[in-house]
Amino acid sequence: MREELSQVQDNLLTARAQTGDREAFGELYRRYLPPVLRFLTFRVASRNDAEDLAGLVFYRAWQALPRYREQEAGFRAWVYRIARNSVIDYYRTSRNHASLDESWAGAIMADSANDPDTHIVAEEVRAGLSRLPEEQQTVLVLRFVEGLSHAEVAEAVGKSEGACRMIQLRALKALARAMGEGR
Amino acid sequence: MKAKANLDLALEQCLLALARGESVEACLKRFPQWRAQLEPELRAAQAMREAGLIGPEPGQVERIWSSVWARIDEEHRSTVTSGRLVRYLRRDRSEDWSQPPRRFDMSAIAATVALLITLLGGGGMVYAAQDAAPGQPLYQVREAIEAARVRLSASEQAQLQVRLELAEERLSEAEQAMNREGRQDASTALQAYTEQMTRAGELAQGLKGTPQEARVRETILERVNEHIALLQRLQDRLHERDEAAEGMQRAVEQAEALRERWQARNGQEEPGVQSGPEEAAPEGTPGPAQERQGPPEEQPTPSAEATPQQNREENTERNQEQNQDGAGEQQQEQNQAGSGEQQQEQNREQERVQPEETPVPPVAPPTETPVPQTGDGQQNQNQEQHQEEATAQPEQSPSEDPSQQQGPGAPSEGGSSSGSGEQSGGSGSGGGGGS
Helix, strand or coil, rough: CCHHHHHHHHHHHHHHHHCCCCCHHHHHHHHHHHHHHHHHHHCCCCHHHHHHEEEEEEEHHHHHHCCCCCCHHHHHHHHHHHHHEEEEEEEECCCCCCCCCHHHHHHHHHHHCCHHHHHHHHHHHHHHHHHCCHHHHHHHHHHCCCCCCCHHHHHCCCCHHHHHHHHHHHHHHHHHHHHHHHH | HHHHHHHHHHHHHHHHHHHCCCCCCHHHHHHHHHHHHHHHHHHHHHHHHHHCCCCCCCHHHHHHHHHHHHHHHHHHHHHHHHHHHHHHCCCCCHHCCCCCCCCCCHHHHHHHHHHHHHCCCHHHHHHHCCCCCCCCCHHHHHHHCCCHHHHHHCCCHHHHHCCCCCCCHHHHHHHHHCCCHHHHHHHHHHHHHHHHHHHHHHHHHHHHCCHHHHHHHHHHHHHHHHHHHHHHHHCCCCCCCCCCHHHHHHHHHHHHHHHHHHHHHHHEEEEEEHHHHCCCCCCCCCCCHHHHCHHHCCCCCCCCCCCCCHHHHHHHHHHHHHHHCCCCCHHHHHHHHHHHHHHHHHHHHHHCCCCCCCCCCCCCCCCCCCCCCCCCCCHHHHHHHHHHHHHHHHCCCCCCCHHHHHHHCCHHHHHHHCCCCCCCCCCCCCHHHHH
């Protein structure tokens, strides 16, 4: 019920933002920047890159809003799709990614806003995820880190729900193996 | 299998329980038989949930928000100050970021589209593009389709054949452009011709030492002789400072260079090639283009005949021009003796290939072309097939061929049987070689 209400609000905000209402778009940004930034943090090499990409994702969302059509999975899945495409493009076009050791882990540990234990777990997860194929990473992060439904994950990834469930099962096994080897 | 399904089901249920806030241990107690399998996966899932608790650092939300609006404002300014064109030029693919990213570059997409268009073989655009001249909007579409034709060719030899045909189409375009005083277009077409011939030369070089070499040599010389004759005729029409003069000169040089290279090769290898008793002609004697369908040993040398769209007068004139400037002993030989025999041979060959056809009128209209052979990937197959048919039916007499009445130098059946069909372009010159 709460999620449904949230989606209705999203739809209203999106409709306003499509007319050029910056305030409405700002509200959508406040709602979804934290999860999108987290998603990106798990997917790229450095926190700075995640931040840059997050800005790019919302800029692109603003540009693409006129063509946004209200859909079952909602604005959240839509903006994650943009984020995922941005990550794919990031890895395809970037040449000088910082390595995990020197950037992401150190930076996130220095972040005083979060619990250090959480950071350690996040670091383990991230290290395990990095050994998985891109699609599996996306599905796992969206499903378990971001808590999206199967339908939303399917919308964000552009596959059917059934396909996403299979990917999730395979990916979870692979992640468990990778994290087990990492310990 | 059933056990695995149950395990997957148990995992699903445990994941839902975790999402509701249950602990991993509580989930595992529900499925003790799968504890060993479930535990690592549930722990991984739980770790991800915990990792999801991390949030943005202070000030990060505002910082990113500023960067977003800086971009948007920048775009807005450029739109207002510079208009729609600038906006169009400045925009990147961001408007489509909700769609899957592009996997291919634009050239690959263009080639694919052209390939599909070619494969589907239909559509008004394709039809219109086939006749697009340099400078016309659909000319690029035509080029893309032609590039796809080359790529579709099954072998290097087939590619060579297509390249030569395309070169001839460019040549034909150059001529048409000059007829309408379109010097710039002529120059463009000649440049494209030179490029096609360069590529053709490279392909031919790659076939050196292969069993196809003799046929390749024959094809090259045959076509190039035709090209040079046509180019020289066109060159005579140009002023010294004509816009197309430079391109014309380059085209001539390219064609002559290719001819020289293969004539030299021809001279070196002639003895090994000439094995047909009745074809024991002097070196350089042009053989009919159509005879390439016959046994290879009968066709040791090229021909400048059998141009599909050029009439008898043009052919004679061209040969005379070549003779005057010493363009080739081959042409002299051909003028003296080869043309009539060659034409008869062509007709005989045509009869052998399609014995069920009613006699071909002396100048068959293109639509009645019995065997359009355009030099694409299928051409070589056709040649080989015809070759087999010819050898399988040797008793069929070609003597009733009405086209013998045409006398020497008549290229029309060669043209009708070889170039017309789909490609008028083959047209220009040397469609005969396409046979």
